[in-house]
Amino acid sequence: MSKTEGAVEVAQAPLGEAAQPQTKKRRASENGLHALQKNGSVEDKNLEESYFASYSDIELHRTMIEDSVRTNAYQQAIFQNMEENIRGKVVVDVGCGTGILSMFCAQAGAKKVYAIDASKIAVHAKQLIEANGYSNVITVIQGKAEEVELPEKVDVIVSEWMGYMLLYETMLPSVLYVRDKWLKPGGKMYPERAVLHMALGEAQWITKYEEGTYDFWVSLNHVYNLDMSLLADHAVARYKDVVHVHMVAQEDVLSLPTSICDLDLTTITPEDLRTMTRPFSLYGMGSRQLNCIVLWFDVWFPGGLKLSTSPDNEDTHWQNTVLPLAAVALQQDTKVAGQLTITQDLSNHRFLNMDLTYRVDKGEEVTRYYKMDDNCNDNDF
Numbered sequence: 320m321s322k323t324e325g326a327v328e329v330a331q332a333p334l335g336e337a338a339q340p341q342t343k344k345r346r347a348s349e350n351g352l353h354a355l356q357k358n359g360s361v362e363d364k365n366l367e368e369s370y371f372a373s374y375s376d377i378e379l380h381r382t383m384i385e386d387s388v389r390t391n392a393y394q395q396a397i398f399q400n401m402e403e404n405i406r407g408k409v410v411v412d413v414g415c416g417t418g419i420l421s422m423f424c425a426q427a428g429a430k431k432v433y434a435i436d437a438s439k440i441a442v443h444a445k446q447l448i449e450a451n452g453y454s455n456v457i458t459v460i461q462g463k464a465e466e467v468e469l470p471e472k473v474d475v476i477v478s479e480w481m482g483y484m485l486l487y488e489t490m491l492p493s494v495l496y497v498r499d500k501w502l503k504p505g506g507k508m509y510p511e512r513a514v515l516h517m518a519l520g521e522a523q524w525i526t527k528y529e530e531g532t533y534d535f536w537v538s539l540n541h542v543y544n545l546d547m548s549l550l551a552d553h554a555v556a557r558y559k560d561v562v563h564v565h566m567v568a569q570e571d572v573l574s575l576p577t578s579i580c581d582l583d584l585t586t587i588t589p590e591d592l593r594t595m596t597r598p599f600s601l602y603g604m605g606s607r608q609l610n611c612i613v614l615w616f617d618v619w620f621p622g623g624l625k626l627s628t629s630p631d632n633e634d635t636h637w638q639n640t641v642l643p644l645a646a647v648a649l650q651q652d653t654k655v656a657g658q659l660t661i662t663q664d665l666s667n668h669r670f671l672n673m674d675l676t677y678r679v680d681k682g683e684e685v686t687r688y689y690k691m692d693d694n695c696n697d698n699d700f
């Protein structure tokens with residue numbers, strides 16, 4: 320029995336077990352990351368099980384595959400340089416999900432593909448790979464990428480690991496682990512570079528929420544002859560402490576972007592990702608109300624193809640990440656300078672903490688703190 324055969328024990332599970340239909344577009348499901356947050360005291364092992372259980376949800380994989388910007392970018396990147404980079408090569412797909420990227424690699428002529436996933440979705444990947452006639456090329460391994468043993472080193476790593484705001488979900492360290500253990504020197508990574516951008520913004524829905532909230536609580540004065548307007552302040556403050564995952568219209572981005580991190584995925588280490596501090600200076604464009612920071616990411620594949628989640632591009636399921644600010648008038652060339660620190664949460668490494676300090680022109684320095692956890696995706700507002 321080869322090492323791989325030992326790890327390939329793919330237990331049969333009913334389709335979509337442990338999964339509820341997704342009603343919101345998001346990555347790891349509510350059951351998964353929300354359970355992680357609520358059970359902050361339970362052992363890491365249970366947290367990881369919840370995370371992988373969330374990825375057994377077929378609807379979640381539909382959300383990703385339905386995102387044609389994402390899926391087409393991977394397909395095109397794999398096919399673009401297939402003669403040079405994929406044909407006859409050994410590939411590992413880290414977090415294969417349904418196996419879609421592994422099957423693209425098989426179509427592009429890979430000699431062998433190891434498709435790894437710790438979630439029960441691996442059972443379905445195996446079925447799909449058989450149904451599509453690629454079992455001779457692709458071996459599905461249900462297990463943690465950090466724990467599986469492959470029978471050989473690989474020429475290429477393919478992985479779709481990006482979370483909201485690039486780093487949420489913290490799957491990248493698993494890919495880097497596989498890189499360091501299994502990738503041959505000079506091997507290719509799909510993607511090979513990732514950049515997180517930030518810019519100033521005016522999110523219209525934040526303004527509307529504030530106006531609507533004040534209208535409601537103040538209007539009670541006329542209806543019941545009671546002053547309940549204090550609650551408007553609390554509701555707005557609560558809303559502004561939450562990280563929003565939401566598309567921002569191109570015209571609502573109020574500055575050129577600056578990059579918060581530029582990751583060479585062939586060399587970056589997991590330690591580099593634990594905490595990142597970046598100073599920034601951004602300059603307003605036009606006369607508008609600044610009410611948020613907008614973040615998005617781009618990744619590049621070997622050959623130069625870019626997958627962008629920018630407000631300038633077609634929407635993706637990652638949308639944009641929005642940090643609400645107290646609204647302030649911005650003029651052309653008003654300087655907004657400060658510093659953003661992104662840190663992996665200590666109690667749950669898949670969550671992120673963000674410390675933002677900034678000053679608008681010569682105004683007072685403002686410090687804000689945001690936690691990016693399962694409450695972040697409130698795009699119903």
Ligand SMILES: C[S@@+](CC[C@H](N)C(=O)[O-])C[C@H]1O[C@@H](n2cnc3c(N)ncnc32)[C@H](O)[C@@H]1O
Pocket residue numbers: 371374380383384413414415416417418419420435436437438440462463464465478479480481490493
């Ligand atoms: C964003 S999905 C991508 C699925 C698929 N590659 C695609 O493009 O549709 C990430 C997948 O990676 C898996 N995953 C995350 N971390 C992993 C790890 N450390 N070991 C194995 N699988 C992992 C998850 O279970 C999930 O199915």
